[in-house]
Each structure stands twice: as C-alpha cells, then as structure tokens.
Amino acid sequence: MPTRDAPFTISGTREIGRELVELATVGSTNKHAADLLSLSKVQHGAVILAHEQTEGRGQRGRTWSSAAGKDLTFSIVLQPQVLKASGQFMLAKLAALAVHDVVAGQLKWGVGKRDEEVRIKWPNDVLVERRKIAGVLIRTEVQGERVTSAVVGIGLNVNSTELEAELGATSLRLETGREQDREALLSEICLRFEHHLATFRSGDQAWAASYTERLYARGRWADLELDGEPFRARPVDVDEQGRLLVEDEAGEVRAYGHDRLRFLRS
Numbered sequence: 001m002p003t004r005d006a007p008f009t010i011s012g013t014r015e016i017g018r019e020l021v022e023l024a025t026v027g028s029t030n031k032h033a034a035d036l037l038s039l040s041k042v043q044h045g046a047v048i049l050a051h052e053q054t055e056g057r058g059q060r061g062r063t064w065s066s067a068a069g070k071d072l073t074f075s076i077v078l079q080p081q082v083l084k085a086s087g088q089f090m091l092a093k094l095a096a097l098a099v100h101d102v103v104a105g106q107l108k109w110g111v112g113k114r115d116e117e118v119r120i121k122w123p124n125d126v127l128v129e130r131r132k133i134a135g136v137l138i139r140t141e142v143q144g145e146r147v148t149s150a151v152v153g154i155g156l157n158v159n160s161t162e163l164e165a166e167l168g169a170t171s172l173r174l175e176t177g178r179e180q181d182r183e184a185l186l187s188e189i190c191l192r193f194e195h196h197l198a199t200f201r202s203g204d205q206a207w208a209a210s211y212t213e214r215l216y217a218r219g220r221w222a223d224l225e226l227d228g229e230p231f232r233a234r235p236v237d238v239d240e241q242g243r244l245l246v247e248d249e250a251g252e253v254r255a256y257g258h259d260r261l262r263f264l265r266s
Contacts, residue, residue: 008049008183010190016076016197017190019046025068027055029075030139030153037077037149044079047190053155070159071171072182076152076193083147088140089123089242093211094200095136095152096120098192100214102185103133103156106172121216122235122244123258131170133157154189158182168265212237216263223264226256230264 010017019042026032026048033048042048052068066073078091103126104118119127126134137153157163157171158180172180199207212218217235224231224246233246236253243255 008186010047010187012187012191013194015045016194017045017047017187019043021046021048023048023050025052025054026050027053028153029053029073030137030151031055033075033077033151033153034139037151042077044077046077047074047186048077049074049186066155066157067160067162070182072154072156072158072186072189074154074186076154076190078150078152080147080150083150085140085142085145085147087240088138088142088147088150089238090200090240091140091150091152092124092136092138092242093238094196094207095138095154095193096124096126097196097207097211097214098189099126099134099136099154099156101192102188103128103172105188106180106185107175118214119216120211120214121263122238123242125216127216128170128175131168133170133172133175152193156185156189158185224261225264226261231261 007022008020010020021036021042023032029048029050032050033042033046036042036048050073053066053073076095083090097120100118100120107118107128117129121127124136125132134154134156138150139153140150141148157169159173159182160171161173163169163171196207215235215238219234219236221232221234224233231248233248236245236247238244239255241255241257243257244261245253245255246261247253
C-alpha cells in the first residue's frame with residue numbers, strides 16, 4: 001500500500017465527517033465503527049476510513065473485495081433523532097443516492113460516458129451500465145420501534161484495475177481512464193449524503209423521486225429469481241421497508257424482500 005505524507009481530511013460538511021478515524025487496515029469498517037459506538041468512543045457523524053479492508057461484507061454473506069490504498073472503504077456513524085425501525089432502509093437509499101451522484105459526476109469526464117448509465121441496483125449496489133462499482137451495507141441498533149444508531153458502510157472501486165471478471169465489477173479508473181483522488185471523493189460522498197439526509201429530515205420527498213428515477217431496470221422486464229424459481233417482472237420502486245415493488249406478467253404489483261427475490265446475473 002502506498003504511504004501518505006498527510007492524513008485524509010473531509011471538507012465541506014457540517015456533520016458527516018466532522019470526526020474522522022483513519023486506519024491503515026481493518027477487518028471491517030462497519031464492525032469497527034459498531035465497536036467504537038458501543039463504547040461511546042464515536043458520535044453521530046463520525047466516519048471510519050480504512051485504506052485496506054480485509055473482511056468486507058455485502059448482502060447475503062458475500063464478500064466485498066477492495067485493493068489496499070486504491071479504493072474507498074468507509075463507514076458513517078449515525079444516531080438518528082427520529083427514525084422508525086420500519087423505515088430504516090431509507091438510510092441505504094440515501095447512501096446509494098449519494099454514491100450515485102458522485103459516480104455520475106465523475107463519469108461526465110469520461111470519454112463517451114453519460115450519467116444516465118449509472119443506476120442503483122436494489123438492494124444495495126451502484127452500477128455503471130451492468131458493472132458493479134459500489135455497494136452499501138447498513139447495520140442498525142433498534143429499541144422498540146425506533147432506530148437508536150446506525151452504521152452506513154460504503155465501498156467504492158476507485159483506482160482498482162485488476163477486478164474479478166466473474167463479478168462484473170468496474171472502477172472509476174477503468175471507466176474514466178484516469179487516476180482518481182480518493183480523498184476528494186470521500187469528501188464529495190459525505191457532502192452528498194449530508195445533503196440528502198437533510199432533505200429527508202425536512203420532509204421534502206425530492207430525494208425519494210431521484211432514487212426511484214435512478215433505479216436499475218425500472219419499467220423494463222427483468223429476469224429475477226423468486227423463492228429459487230425463475231421470475232420475470234418489471235421493477236417499479238422500493239418501498240419504505242426496503243422491498244422491491246415489481247409488476248409481474250399478469251399485471252399484478254407486489255412487494256418482495258431480498259430474502260425472497262433477487263436479480264439473476266446477466
């Protein structure tokens with residue numbers, strides 16, 4: 001891993017990243033953040049950044065691979081004042097939208113790239129066309145009907161060039177043809193997340209409409225798997241509980257969680 005002359009800083013934000021814990025290496029930033037939070041060693045808005053993550057996790061127990069010193073792996077600590085347990089997936093939506101914004105902005109610098117090619121794939125991925133470039137993973141603490149704390153884990157492929165082909169992954173370096181500034185990208189993601197979080201708190205639903213517009217395969221027939229069986233449907237939206245709303249071939253619109261429904265790899 002390349003050495004750095006100075007630590008990272010997060011600029012431009014008021015609450016997200018006002019405290020930054022920077023680590024050379026860690027098993028999982030989400031677990032480390034949760035451990036620090038349980039000991040009251042970090043507060044709302046803290047960001048845990050690792051230049052190397054060795055035990056990153058995704059949905060359904062999958063691993064999240066990242067290259068030491070080349071990609072971004074970090075977690076944001078939140079202590080929501082008012083967030084119902086039933087609506088905790090909103091945090092995943094806000095994080096995915098923030099990452100989408102930054103990736104789309106960077107692709108405008110790429111030759112022949114359009115931000116329309118960037119999509120949010122339910123439940124937690126950000127894609128460039130069909131190539132995975134980022135993932136979001138949330139862990140929450142709930143008391144009664146309220147979320148008392150949450151850790152928002154984000155992994156973004158930044159400067160990696162040797163990615164596993166079978167996973168259909170890509171990076172900003174591969175998509176734009178130029179090396180990226182990881183420190184600047186970290187600040188931009190935190191700033192966009194802070195913006196969308198503030199919009200959510202205000203009751204303005206503009207962020208929700210933006211998320212829906214950027215949903216992968218929305219309005220198109222897609223090959224999925226429902227309870228282990230092939231299933232063809234058109235994604236419509238994602239509800240507050242984090243379930244994907246789909247229209248089946250009979251015209252019925254139903255909601256399914258990711259424990260029952262998943263996209264088939266193309």
